[in-house]
Amino acid sequence: MKHYQLRLYEDVIAPNHAPVYLAAARRALYVVSGDVTIEYGEGAQHQRADGAWLGDDDLALLAGAEGVKLWRWELISAGASGETLSAGEISAAPGARSTLKIDAPIELEPRQRWLMRCDKVQFPPGGVAHTHVHQGPGVRCTLEGEITIETLGDSHTHGPGSAWLELGHAPVLAPTTEACATTFIRCFILPRTCRGRSSIRYVHPEDASKNKPQRYHVFGERFITLD
Incomplete structure (x- = not known):
């Protein structure tokens, strides 16, 4: 790495x-x-x-x-x-x-070919991202509302303008406030073979069939070359 x-x-x-x-x-x-x-x-x-x-x-x-x-x-x-x-x-x-x-x-495997993706994730009031991982690391920043990130035994709440790192491989549970809708903007690094596909994977099999209230909008993806 x-x-x-x-x-x-x-x-x-x-x-x-x-x-x-x-x-x-x-x-x-x-x-x-x-x-x-x-x-x-x-x-x-x-x-x-x-x-x-x-x-x-x-x-x-x-x-x-x-x-x-x-x-x-x-x-x-x-x-x-x-x-x-x-x-x-x-x-x-x-x-x-x-x-x-x-x-x-962050750590990236140099033998892997990577892309950078920028997208928007929106939750209705009280929406939850069930325990999940991603195929690569990324930095998020809250645009509106409030989201709590529970990962690696820690819990931190992020309001507007607050940024955080998700490692990708570390499971995350992410409830949002019930007071209003929550939106965050994300930039993360994914394998090129993830182009045009969701990077999320649910950790617990029972969560795969649960309601997923979040909505996604991908602004763009671009292949990158590592040094």
């Missing part, structure tokens, strides 16, 4: 700010609010709130008239030469700021 870091940043860029530049990285961008034009090596894409972009080019980000708030996931090799926590933060942009929400260590 090879060690990597999956980082999640929150970027806030002022309205109509001059272009903000990011170095090349394996990344996913989710637009939390506002809108942004993403310029990359092969073209450009305009993205409004509740949309995502995946790629590995160096970027220019142009915020719209209302500014933009982004969640930005980046996969880097652990201990990469010259790599620091500040390397992924926006710099030389006085109307922009970056906040590192989580810097999560």
Whole structure:
């Protein structure tokens, strides 16, 4: 196994700010609010709130008239030469700021071929993800509502803006609040052969036939190459 870091940043860029530049990285961008034009090596894409972009080019980000708030996931090799926590933060942009929400260590099998997926998971009030595993690790962040993650003997509750790592192979039970609907945004690393397929597997046979109230929307998938 090879060690990597999956980082999640929150970027806030002022309205109509001059272009903000990011170095090349394996990344996913989710637009939390506002809108942004993403310029990359092969073209450009305009993205409004509740949309995502995946790629590995160096970027220019142009915020719209209302500014933009982004969640930005980046996969880097652990201990990469010259790599620091500040390397992924926006710099030389006085109307922009970056906040590192989580810097999560993960392990990936270098003989496996991988993809990066960004999606949205929505629960009705009181919905539960029964005890399950996934085919790869990932970092989630709550958009609205509240979810409790019970795994490896620990339990943590995540409200809006709170991020967490799921290892994939470690079983997770995830109840949500009954007070309102809950939504989280997820970026995770999966085998390429999982393309277009659900990665979830239920640990207890009796859970397979239970009601699954959560709904999924995949924003995109992109094949990635490990260092």
